[in-house]
Amino acid sequence: MIIIVLTILAILTYVSWINIEHVPTRVIAGVISMALLVASIWLLTAxxxxxxxxxxxxxxxxxxxYSAGGSKSPAGMLITQELGTKSDNYVMIYADREDGKAKAHFVPDKKNMPESVNKTATYKTANVDKATVKTVTTRWEWRNHFFKSMLGFGGEGHSLYKQKATVTIPDNTWVALSAKQAKQVTAKQKAAAQDKTAVAAQQKQMREAVQAKVAAYMKNNPKVSANDVADYTREATAEMTADAMKQMLK
Known part of the structure; x- marks a missing residue:
């Protein structure tokens, strides 16, 4: 609409100053049309x-x-890749559904770099029960219908100002790994799997450790329900699995 208004006002200004012979009328019409033209140009520029x-x-x-390592592993896994150096901006791999396939998130869109620059993603660990992603998005929206009808010729409405995503993972049952570290852990797990005796011993040791923790939990909570015991067992298993993965990184 603003383009049409500018065109009309430009024509009216020209006609007022050039074609109107009566001087007072020419001045009044010329000043008014020019003032409106300047105001419209200022509105568009602003x-x-x-x-x-x-x-x-x-x-x-x-x-x-959900974990990038799939649902079979008791511990959760978040794979990260920082964009640049000390940018605190990451591409992260995780699954959107419990039974879903892990995929990369927050990958910059090379076809729309101006918008990608305004998007950031980071992660943190916290004392929480589940992993989440919180996305805060700020967009430019029209104040009212007048401004939208006057200035909304270029699709500016709903344009992105900034977007920040924060992934939060449990500090005791999840592990955050870089892509390099994930390969390192996978390689060590494959190498360890070749020694079946050692694997069996490690599994037995973990079972006994989990059983000991569960027994202590039940002793301290004698009225606990069977469901609570099952939940605690899963949590203890996940915690010990995460600790084992962290040890592989040292």
């Missing part, structure tokens, strides 16, 4: 340079994520 007529609208979403 919108293009400072998003005049728009406001920032922030939305937050949060969802559960």
């Amino acid at each position: 919108n293009m340079s400072n998003h005049y007529g728009m406001k920032k609208v922030t939305t937050t979403t949060e969802k559960t994520i």
Whole structure:
């Protein structure tokens, strides 16, 4: 709409100053049309340079994520790859569903780099029960219908201002690994699997350690339910598996 308005006002300004013979009428019409033309140009310039007529609208979403190592492993796994050096901005591999396949998230879109620059993703560990990704998105939206109808010719509405995603994983039952570390752990696990006697001994040791922790838990909580015991057993197994993976990185 603003382009049409500018065209009409430019024509009216020209006609007012050139074609109107009556001087008072010429001056009045010329000044008014020129003032409106200047105001329209200012409105367009202000919108293009400072998003005049728009406001920032922030939305937050949060969802559960699942291990990159699949559901068979008791411990969760998050694979990370930092973009650049000390940028605290990562591509991360995890699954969106418990039975889903792990895939890379937050990969920059090379076809739309201006928007990708405004997107960042990081991760942290915390004392939580499940892994989640929280995404905070801020977009430019029109203040009202007038500004949208006047200035919304270039699709500026709903344009991204910034987006930050934060992946939070449990500090005791998940492990965050770089792509290099993930290969290192996989290689060590394959090498260890060749010695079946050692594998059996390690599995027995872990079972006994988990049983000891569960026994202590039940002793300290004599009225605990069977479901609570099962949940604690899974948590203890996941915690010890995560500890074993962390030891492989040393």
